[in-house]
Amino acid sequence: MVGEAGVGKSRLFRDFNAVSRRGCMVLETFSVSHGKSFAYLPLIELVKNYFRIQNQDDERQRHEKVAGRMLILGRTIDDVLPSMLYLSELGSAFQR
16 A cells, blocks of 8 residues: 555544454565565465464475465465565574
């Protein structure tokens, strides 16, 4: 979301977040100035948080966490698994 300071961007997101939590899972992430050079950094952080991936997890542990959670979600999203694994690997590259 883009807009001039003071137009209510933060308020809109805060209100949306409060309403969305009623019966839905809400995933949050943020962007920081030092991450501007890599546009996917907020998405990577979101994936890491959702799958509970820790910085010290090795490749096998990351794959188990992602695949296990994806199985719980159901077979209809199997085509998304490779992308989620890729993003979890990208996230580990930033921690080295």
